[in-house]
Amino acid sequence: MNTPGEKSLWSATAAPLTPFPALRETVRAQVTVIGAGYTGLSAALHLGAAGRDVVVLDAMELGEGASGRNGGQVIPGLKYDPDTLETLYPGDQGAKLVATVAAGPDLVFELIRKHDIGCEAVRNGWLQLATSESALGPIGTRVRQWQARGAAVEMLSAAEVARLTGSQRYYGGLIDRRGGTVQPLAYARGLARAAQRAGVRLFMRSAAIHLERSAGEWRIRTRDGDVSSQQVIFATNAYSDKFVEPLQRTLVAVPSMQVATAPLPTELRRSILPEGQSVSDTWRLLRYFRLDAQGRLIMGSRGVFGDAPLAQAARLHYRAVREIFPQLAGISYDYHWAGFVAMTPDHLPHLHEVAPGIVAGLGYNGRGVAMATMMVRTTSAFR
Numbered sequence: 244m245n246t247p248g249e250k251s252l253w254s255a256t257a258a259p260l261t262p263f264p265a266l267r268e269t270v271r272a273q274v275t276v277i278g279a280g281y282t283g284l285s286a287a288l289h290l291g292a293a294g295r296d297v298v299v300l301d302a303m304e305l306g307e308g309a310s311g312r313n314g315g316q317v318i319p320g321l322k323y324d325p326d327t328l329e330t331l332y333p334g335d336q337g338a339k340l341v342a343t344v345a346a347g348p349d350l351v352f353e354l355i356r357k358h359d360i361g362c363e364a365v366r367n368g369w370l371q372l373a374t375s376e377s378a379l380g381p382i383g384t385r386v387r388q389w390q391a392r393g394a395a396v397e398m399l400s401a402a403e404v405a406r407l408t409g410s411q412r413y414y415g416g417l418i419d420r421r422g423g424t425v426q427p428l429a430y431a432r433g434l435a436r437a438a439q440r441a442g443v444r445l446f447m448r449s450a451a452i453h454l455e456r457s458a459g460e461w462r463i464r465t466r467d468g469d470v471s472s473q474q475v476i477f478a479t480n481a482y483s484d485k486f487v488e489p490l491q492r493t494l495v496a497v498p499s500m501q502v503a504t505a506p507l508p509t510e511l512r513r514s515i516l517p518e519g520q521s522v523s524d525t526w527r528l529l530r531y532f533r534l535d536a537q538g539r540l541i542m543g544s545r546g547v548f549g550d551a552p553l554a555q556a557a558r559l560h561y562r563a564v565r566e567i568f569p570q571l572a573g574i575s576y577d578y579h580w581a582g583f584v585a586m587t588p589d590h591l592p593h594l595h596e597v598a599p600g601i602v603a604g605l606g607y608n609g610r611g612v613a614m615a616t617m618m619v620r621t622t623s624a625f626r
């Protein structure tokens with residue numbers, strides 16, 4: 244989704260990865276995973292580590308979908324608060340769902356540790372900040388519900404927020420200490436390397452273009468090869484193409500874009516996000532921001548539909564930076580880039596049984612760093 248010359252910050256700063264080949268032969272596996280973002284890579288890694296023979300196919304280079312372009316905020320929970328989830332899914336199911344989404348960040352940071360993934364991981368918490376007095380009520384409700392479940396979530400006053408962010412813009416908010424940040428593309432590359440070490444075969448520039456049932460197995464054709472397996476996992480999310488049209492219709496691919504400043508001067512660096520938390524605010528279009536390892540401020544918000552040049556759309560983001568951090572007026576910008584977020588009508592991730600032996604996991608509504616990584620753990624259908 245970048246136009247030429249619009250390299251993302253993440254692709255400019257992630258350690259290089261020896262490219263994976265394209266599929267140019269006929270192969271067999273026990274499981275074929277279509278899509279090499281966090282959903283597909285985490286599933287492949289878990290399955291490979293459990294001794295399954297797995298092939299991963301992706302239409303693009305690794306991380307060119309949302310997993311290499313996002314804000315890298317590891318956010319616990321979904322849009323809905325725990326009580327709402329338990330009302331939507333009474334009994335055991337709701338409680339299990341809440342426990343699963345709460346454990347997403349643990350899984351991310353555990354995989355990073357276990358597989359020694361160098362991705363600038365920081366676990367100092369995620370802030371949700373109120374842009375109006377009235378937004379404090381729902382934030383307080385969220386804090387109380389998570390605290391009732393023993394989670395490390397606390398309310399912050401406006402003064403505490405000002406100290407943690409360097410911005411006077413907010414009325415208060417919450418800190419959820421389970422959250423953190425990663426360099427998202429480096430995290431995706433690290434998962435891919437770990438999966439490869441577990442025996443998984445990965446093929447890039449190998450779009451699945453045809454699926455058929457053949458001799459009791461699923462046969463997936465790419466332009467120059469094919470793979471047959473008993474099980475298939477669709478992990479194509481907002482980048483679902485015509486090949487998975489029925490899945491494409493279950494979600495809306497919403498553009499989101501980010502800009503990154505030049506590294507902040509030392510003086511400003513000391514007062515802006517000094518403890519390295521990431522932030523989402525309650526502004527109607529949602530703004531999210533954080534620092535990278537070099538001290539650049541990254542600001543994200545709505546992207547543009549259609550063909551408007553990214554450089555033009557970036558002005559909205561420059562304005563957000565000036566509004567939240569007037570002390571950054573005049574700062575220069577190094578990068579801007581965009582990607583598609585998969586939104587579902589019910590704001591919940593979806594797991595589909597597409598056909599016997601075929602499952603699909605998608606629709607994280609902007610919270611996929613933790614949740615897409617976690618998807619493999621939500622159901623035995625992935626195993």
Ligand SMILES: Cc1cc2nc3c(=O)[nH]c(=O)nc-3n(C[C@H](O)[C@H](O)[C@H](O)COP(=O)(O)OP(=O)(O)OC[C@H]3O[C@@H](n4cnc5c(N)ncnc54)[C@H](O)[C@@H]3O)c2cc1C
Nearest residue numbers: 278280281282302308309310313314316451582610611612
């Ligand atoms: C700008 C932006 C900012 C975001 N910020 C955050 C954030 O800070 N925190 C957070 O938790 N979430 C965030 N998200 C959401 C998060 O990035 C996603 O939820 C997550 O990356 C989804 O991972 P995935 O593996 O399901 O999909 P993706 O990473 O999009 O991977 C899908 C893959 O499927 C492949 N594919 C599609 N069709 C085919 C086919 N026919 N054959 C083979 N391959 C195919 C694509 O090429 C793609 O690589 C953000 C998203 C964007 C775009």
